Amino acid sequence: MALKFLTQRIAQTIDEELFSSSGGFSVDQLMELAGLSVAQAITRVYDNSKYPRALICCGPGNNGGDGLVAARHLFHFGYKPNIYYPKPTKKELYERLVIQCQNLKIPITAELSDSTFNDNDLIIDAIFGFSFSGEVRQPFDQVIRRLKGTKLPIVSVDIPSAWDVEKGNIDNRGFTPSMLISLTAPKLCAKHFNGKHFLGGRFVPPELERKFELNLPSYPGTDQVVDITNAPNEKL
Amino acid sequence: MALKFLTQRIAQTIDEELFSSSGGFSVDQLMELAGLSVAQAITRVYDNSKYPRALICCGPGNNGGDGLVAARHLFHFGYKPNIYYPKPTKKELYERLVIQCQNLKIPITAELSDSTFNDNDLIIDAIFGFSFSGEVRQPFDQVIRRLKGTKLPIVSVDIPSAWDVEKGNIDNRGFTPSMLISLTAPKLCAKHFNGKHFLGGRFVPPELERKFELNLPSYPGTDQVVDITNAPNEKL
Numbered sequence: 001m002a003l004k005f006l007t008q009r010i011a012q013t014i015d016e017e018l019f020s021s022s023g024g025f026s027v028d029q030l031m032e033l034a035g036l037s038v039a040q041a042i043t044r045v046y047d048n049s050k051y052p053r054a055l056i057c058c059g060p061g062n063n064g065g066d067g068l069v070a071a072r073h074l075f076h077f078g079y080k081p082n083i084y085y086p087k088p089t090k091k092e093l094y095e096r097l098v099i100q101c102q103n104l105k106i107p108i109t110a111e112l113s114d115s116t117f118n119d120n121d122l123i124i125d126a127i128f129g130f131s132f133s134g135e136v137r138q139p140f141d142q143v144i145r146r147l148k149g150t151k152l153p154i155v156s157v158d159i160p161s162a163w164d165v166e167k168g169n170i171d172n173r174g175f176t177p178s179m180l181i182s183l184t185a186p187k188l189c190a191k192h193f194n195g196k197h198f199l200g201g202r203f204v205p206p207e208l209e210r211k212f213e214l215n216l217p218s219y220p221g222t223d224q225v226v227d228i229t230n231a232p233n234e235k236l
Numbered sequence: 237m238a239l240k241f242l243t244q245r246i247a248q249t250i251d252e253e254l255f256s257s258s259g260g261f262s263v264d265q266l267m268e269l270a271g272l273s274v275a276q277a278i279t280r281v282y283d284n285s286k287y288p289r290a291l292i293c294c295g296p297g298n299n300g301g302d303g304l305v306a307a308r309h310l311f312h313f314g315y316k317p318n319i320y321y322p323k324p325t326k327k328e329l330y331e332r333l334v335i336q337c338q339n340l341k342i343p344i345t346a347e348l349s350d351s352t353f354n355d356n357d358l359i360i361d362a363i364f365g366f367s368f369s370g371e372v373r374q375p376f377d378q379v380i381r382r383l384k385g386t387k388l389p390i391v392s393v394d395i396p397s398a399w400d401v402e403k404g405n406i407d408n409r410g411f412t413p414s415m416l417i418s419l420t421a422p423k424l425c426a427k428h429f430n431g432k433h434f435l436g437g438r439f440v441p442p443e444l445e446r447k448f449e450l451n452l453p454s455y456p457g458t459d460q461v462v463d464i465t466n467a468p469n470e471k472l
Contacts, residue, residue: 021335022335022339023339024331024332024333024334024335024336024339025332026264026329026332028262028264028265028268029264029268032264032265032268032269033272036269039458040458043457043458072439076439076455077458093262095260096260096261099257099259100259100261100441103258103259103260103441103443104442202312203308203312205336205340206340207339208339219312221279221313222275222276222279222313
């Protein structure tokens with residue numbers, strides 16, 4: 001059975017079910033597991049000996065929160081993370097995630113100078129996730145332009161930012177990352193992506209998986225991620 | 237530098253710092269990482285092909301919460317967990333952890349019959365943690381008696397339940413587990429333990445580690461646990 005690629009609406013419905021009173025998960029919990037899976041997947045492709053400095057670009061929503069968690073785990077995995085976080089979310093959880101990074105002395109900036117951007121070996125794009133739609137607003141439009149122009153490898157979290165969640169990189173608005181980490185299940189836009197592709201989210205109850213016919217692959221060992229680069233799917 | 241073994245008071249102080257406004261962690265977050273580390277350590281010693289059925293005995297506090305999280309991850313790692321949880325904690329977090337296990341169809345019972353107990357391949361003792369002191373009250377006194385009598389392997393979370401946190405198994409009140417997973421740092425009682433010993437808690441900021449001179453070992457790869465069975469320490 002082929003892995004299912006989700007529409008934006010189905011992705012939102014699954015998210016709501018996980019966080020509903022019957023799903024029982026808190027954002028704290030699943031963001032922790034999501035961020036951990038992102039950091040784990042990065043170690044599989046970009047070794048910290050060759051790619052020590054990782055710039056994590058964090059957006060204003062859950063995708064940015066996943067990025068803040070990933071930055072912390074990357075630190076513990078031996079990387080030197082830097083965080084660009086221009087629009088800090090005014091929620092207790094996000095404020096705590098920032099404190100946790102500050103306690104590790106991870107530099108956090110709201111301004112992206114040439115040197116801040118270029119003095120890295122790897123970029124993690126945690127700007128927009130599956131709930132993105134419409135236009136990219138300031139200051140993220142400038143960041144997307146930089147990402148389009150960089151030669152550094154880019155790892156996108158859940159979807160490549162500025163891509164349409166279902167249709168992909170329409171009108172060439174976004175960039176093509178070298179690696180994508182889909183969370184819970186890949187979104188339709190990932191059918192247009194041909195690079196290294198990992199799946200994170202080893203917490204989906206089998207009943208939920210069956211209900212939405214996700215046909216998730218098996219995760220190996222105790223890994224929080226699985227390589228789905230060559231997983232059978234109905235590519236376009 | 238030898239790994240530090242903590243007094244009860246220092247363990248409590250470190251815990252308070254992690255969860256303080258300057259530490260920034262929530263119980264949700266660190267319980268998730270603690271439970272994940274417990275499940276991961278178990279896979280290293282008790283393979284799910286030989287030890288599929290794991291009875292997780294959960295106490296009324298944080299140690300029990302770690303057990304509930306571990307049960308969920310053990311399920312995702314291919315085990316068949318059963319939960320004994322006689323005194324459910326009336327807090328939102330714990331109620332959600334129970335729902336998450338129920339959604340995986342993990343049996344949860346408040347009664348421990350002979351068959352419920354014996355029809356397992358492995359016992360996880362998540363009854364009491366580092367804040368335990370005094371007498372073991374009902375119904376946990378009966379459980380401790382069962383654990384003293386069983387021939388099944390027992391894995392203890394943080395401390396072997398009923399042991400004095402600093403002095404160990406005084407007056408032979410408790411049992412000797414086959415494996416111990418210390419969280420954050422081992423407690424003094426672990427100096428009296430000679431079985432398989434793992435450490436979980438890959439989230440301690442270096443500054444906190446230095447302040448309390450923990451001398452933590454390095455965690456390998458992206459593991460959430462490290463084997464400290466043969467780590468240098470000042471054994472009694």
